[in-house]
Amino acid sequence: MTTLRAVFLADSQLGMYATFSGMSDDDVAAYAARGMRVRKVPPVTGHEWDAGQYIRAVAAVNALRPDVVLFGGDMIDDPNRGDQLDDFLRLSAAIDRDIPVHWAPGNHDAAPDTVVPTRESLAAYREVFGPDYYTVEVGPVRLVVLNTVVIDHPELVPDEWQAQRDFLEEVLVPGDRETIVVGHHPLFVDRPDEPDTYWNLPGERRGPLLGQIHRAGVRLVLAGHWHRNGIAWRWWYRGRSGTRLVTIPRDSASSSSPRGSARGTGISPSTDPAAYDHH
Numbered sequence: 001m002t003t004l005r006a007v008f009l010a011d012s013q014l015g016m017y018a019t020f021s022g023m024s025d026d027d028v029a030a031y032a033a034r035g036m037r038v039r040k041v042p043p044v045t046g047h048e049w050d051a052g053q054y055i056r057a058v059a060a061v062n063a064l065r066p067d068v069v070l071f072g073g074d075m076i077d078d079p080n081r082g083d084q085l086d087d088f089l090r091l092s093a094a095i096d097r098d099i100p101v102h103w104a105p106g107n108h109d110a111a112p113d114t115v116v117p118t119r120e121s122l123a124a125y126r127e128v129f130g131p132d133y134y135t136v137e138v139g140p141v142r143l144v145v146l147n148t149v150v151i152d153h154p155e156l157v158p159d160e161w162q163a164q165r166d167f168l169e170e171v172l173v174p175g176d177r178e179t180i181v182v183g184h185h186p187l188f189v190d191r192p193d194e195p196d197t198y199w200n201l202p203g204e205r206r207g208p209l210l211g212q213i214h215r216a217g218v219r220l221v222l223a224g225h226w227h228r229n230g231i232a233w234r235w236w237y238r239g240r241s242g243t244r245l246v247t248i249p250r251d252s253a254s255s256s257s258p259r260g261s262a263r264g265t266g267i268s269p270s271t272d273p274a275a276y277d278h279h
Ligand SMILES: [Fe+2]
Pocket: 074, 106, 107, 108, 184, 224, 225, 226
């Protein structure tokens, strides 16, 4: 196999529709001020709506038959709700057994308050999904999976951040295989030097990490969290949310939605690593 066909999914976030339902005009305006687009819908409970979306995504995966599924975190909305997790795992089990799935933790999976991870929350995540940062070879590609929840907020687990930093030092090196980095939080949304926001990783850790990623020759970093399709690398566009099919031939990378609503695009590496090292 010289080409990897991968489906990247993220933010199925079972329960989120209910969390954001029943908002007032003031609530919607407050979220808009934080860069979040919330639609006014009548209040609901449970996670049927999100589960319905995820069932469609799983069906798309089984129809597309990719070589691998990469899941970029935020599988459920409330990390303290066993029913959401149980249903997520039950629905995920419908992915054809011969299609491997590799998971990356999101803030809604690995932090009890959905922001700051703890020793206990990381242990609970690992018990269900396995390692939270790791490398694995799939076909012609090496994946480096990050726990961006810890990179975003390492304050309660500094040793975890140190251990992941050591790991990245070891694995983010030039090799003879195409390397793809997968994580939950985007490194940045528009520009590598943009200010810190809820949506990106803090510049203090983003800069050095971008430098490492660049020096390792990585040309594709996949992330969720943003809930809006976007491609950020010198230029960007936004498209519909949804299942994305990423095709990575030997000398370029492209991504498109299965319905073709987002056009495929080449992704080129920056030629200026120094720009990323000094934030
Ligand atoms: Fe998230």
